[in-house]
């Protein structure tokens with residue numbers, strides 16, 4: 001079974017990767033110089049996608065930080081919703097998991113409309 005120490009190392013690595021990714025995305029944002037209308041629309045779209053991706057990375061970063069906090073306080077691996085232990089297999093796949101599978105599925109159902117909006121946008125970027 002994977003140890004908390006290993007999971008902590010994975011979380012620290014994930015945090016470093018996420019930070020690097022967010023930094024890259026922000027540096028990639030378009031400079032505010034003069035461009036044609038067409039190019040502006042394209043740039044706006046690129047920036048939008050970058051920001052949305054960064055938002056998701058920042059959200060995960062928050063989860064990673066919380067997981068590291070929970071390791072410190074000894075609450076790690078316990079579902080925040082139902083207080084049941086989260087199976088080791090799940091933690092191995094998703095070290096920042098906050099909920100057990102049952103609770104997560106319940107939340108995913110409630111939250112799914114939001115990510116579907118994003119997918120829709122990515123598929124039809126410039127549709128009105």
Ligand SMILES: [Zn+2]
Nearest residue numbers: 079082100103
């Ligand atoms: Zn639960």
